[in-house]
Amino acid sequence: MEPRDSMSFDEFKQLAMVSMEEMCREIFKENQASIKIKKEAVALKNLARIFNTTLRLANEKGFQTMSLRDLSRASGMSMGALYSYFSSKEALLEMIQNRGRRLTRKILSRLVDPAQDPAAKLETAIRAHLYLTEVMLPWFYFSYMETKNLDKIQQKKSIESELATERMFIEILDEGKRQGVFRVADCVLTASVIKAMLQDWYLKRWKYTRRQVSVDDYAGFVIDFVESAIHAPLAKRPEEKGGQDGSRG
Amino acid sequence: MEPRDSMSFDEFKQLAMVSMEEMCREIFKENQASIKIKKEAVALKNLARIFNTTLRLANEKGFQTMSLRDLSRASGMSMGALYSYFSSKEALLEMIQNRGRRLTRKILSRLVDPAQDPAAKLETAIRAHLYLTEVMLPWFYFSYMETKNLDKIQQKKSIESELATERMFIEILDEGKRQGVFRVADCVLTASVIKAMLQDWYLKRWKYTRRQVSVDDYAGFVIDFVESAIHAPLAKRPEEKGGQDGSRG
């Protein structure tokens, strides 16, 4: 699929759903040593059920607090059946993390377009991240909340993933700054607060749902807000004023 | 103490430490029915020890995952001793939440100054919140992460507290908009993303520590960033341009 300047949320959702199945299959094949189920069709169906039920329960009460008996009850599978799909509770956690990270990487890699100008790139990146977190909301929330319960290796991966996302924004901002279209005092901190705003979408989802703010509403607002901030003369820095009109194509 | 236009972080810290002891005493007197310790001096010293140790352990592995034996070991108090200070693990959680909320309310109430103009108010509010979360970082992180483990009543209180903070920003933005000094497309969403930026300070503290960004650095940046965003003409809305120079006293 070709990357495009703008993609509707519905198109994005469809793209994600296809990748979702793909990822389950990859996970299954990689963990076939520890998974006792032989037939792919059976395994994929039940793995998806286990993953989704776990995400739901863990987002309600936390992964550690959720017992495997809770999971058994909610998923309609017996304890013995569950242990045919993973070797331990921690292994289940790792599989879920693994699937989410793969899915994130896969979807994002399809959406970057090096040919765009910095302003368009910024808009695409913000929108793509919000769409992504919207589609995979349970996972992102889960992943954020359970980081501390992962082993050191997995924690490293989470941090690395976080910093990689931020680095992408830093590069866009840097490029725009060099081209003179952005007026950024500190690219690292700016990328940091942009990421904070994007994160709020899945961490405080209840708030936006209650206020009937759609993902497109929020995306539009954040894009405008950020562009206003980095197109304007810096407040309290009179020596940097002038030579700026703020207009874009 | 009189509210002032600007207060250094060190002054703020001192103010907070005094209130901290005060709050422990209040908590002790209110829960005297369930606390088996008679002498205030002993109770206050050990309550503080229990609270701080709990916050440390819970921020490492989560409150539910932390066993009371962990707490016993880390605090150097026996199981029996611990249960002289609280009636159950959940009661301990509530006491900690209670102390944090009180402390927050107390400190913030001392820092609002209705006489300031909107821009100064905004700056004071941002700085005060960052200082507050810096001083009480373990609690804010704890409180955020453990919300889902609270009972319904305590959850309501947390949400209410979150919305109250946001409302404060909404009112400042609204006032500035009415006076024509702020150019805000949506006060609610703007307040929301400001809060998200403030929250990032204590949720991603490791990142800022690693980069050697101080709380004053971050406060200064956020204030500049937000003011740039709401002083500038809105991007992509040419009909709202003009008659704006962005300068302030």
Added chain:
DNA sequence: CAATAAAAAACGAACGATCGTTCTATTTTT
């Protein structure tokens, strides 16, 4: 197609470990 043997999957009782909590004995302070 029906019957049946083999393979795959699901089941749920049982195990040891650990949890929150209680309680009595002991130590420390008054």
Added chain:
DNA sequence: AAAAATAGAACGATCGTTCGTTTTTTATTG
């Protein structure tokens, strides 16, 4: 000596995990 505070063993419940049994599906045969 009395009161206050601490100690740590003990209890029942629940946890993650295992394992022999039963049920379901697939393959084979008459």
